[in-house]
Amino acid sequence: MKILILGIGNILFGDEGIGVHLSNYLKANYSFAPSDPANPVELEIVDGGTLAQMLIPLITSYDRVLILDCVSVDDAQIGDVYAFDFDNIPHIITWAGSAHEVEMLQTLRLVEINGDLPPVHIIGIVPEVIGEDTAFSLSENVKQGAKLMESQAIAYLAQNGITATKIANRDLQEIANLSFRGF
Known part of the structure; x- marks a missing residue:
C-alpha cells in the first residue's frame, strides 16, 4: 500500500500555510516504517502548496491520501481542528477560507467524478491569518x-500500518520560517 501525506497551503500568508508547515514538521521530526515488515507500506510526504489540479496525477497514484490544510468552519474558534473523510465532509465545513482551498476541493471532486480518487482523509485547522500580508509567522x-x-496524523498512519518514531524536536515556527526552502 502507498500512502501520501499532502500538505496544502500558501506559506507566504501565515496560518494559511499550516498544511505545508506541518508536513515539513513531520518530515523533520519523525522517521516512518511499516508496522509489520511482512506487510510493506510506503509513505511519501509532499508539499502540495497551492498546486491544486496539478496534483491530480500525484493523488491518483496512491492508495490512501492524508491532506493537511486549513479549513473554514461555521461558528468555530481559531485553532479548532477538524478531521474527516472526504466522502463525509461535515456540513459545518465550508472549506472556503482562501483561494487554494476552493481549488483543492474542486480538484478532489474532479478526481472523484473520474472515479480515480483513493480514500482521502483531511485534517484541517481554522486559521487566524489568511492572505493579508506576507508573513511566515x-x-x-x-x-x-x-x-x-500532529497527533491525529500519527494516529491515522498507525491505523494504516505505519509506525512513526520521533527523532527530533524541531519547533513548528522554526519549520515555518524555513518552509520556503523545502525539506
Whole structure:
C-alpha cells in the first residue's frame, strides 16, 4: 500500500500555510516504517502548496491520501481542528477560507467524478491569518491546534500500518520560517 501525506497551503500568508508547515514538521521530526515488515507500506510526504489540479496525477497514484490544510468552519474558534473523510465532509465545513482551498476541493471532486480518487482523509485547522500580508509567522492558536493535528496524523498512519518514531524536536515556527526552502 502507498500512502501520501499532502500538505496544502500558501506559506507566504501565515496560518494559511499550516498544511505545508506541518508536513515539513513531520518530515523533520519523525522517521516512518511499516508496522509489520511482512506487510510493506510506503509513505511519501509532499508539499502540495497551492498546486491544486496539478496534483491530480500525484493523488491518483496512491492508495490512501492524508491532506493537511486549513479549513473554514461555521461558528468555530481559531485553532479548532477538524478531521474527516472526504466522502463525509461535515456540513459545518465550508472549506472556503482562501483561494487554494476552493481549488483543492474542486480538484478532489474532479478526481472523484473520474472515479480515480483513493480514500482521502483531511485534517484541517481554522486559521487566524489568511492572505493579508506576507508573513511566515503562525498564530498562537494555530500553533497549539497543530499539536492535535500532529497527533491525529500519527494516529491515522498507525491505523494504516505505519509506525512513526520521533527523532527530533524541531519547533513548528522554526519549520515555518524555513518552509520556503523545502525539506
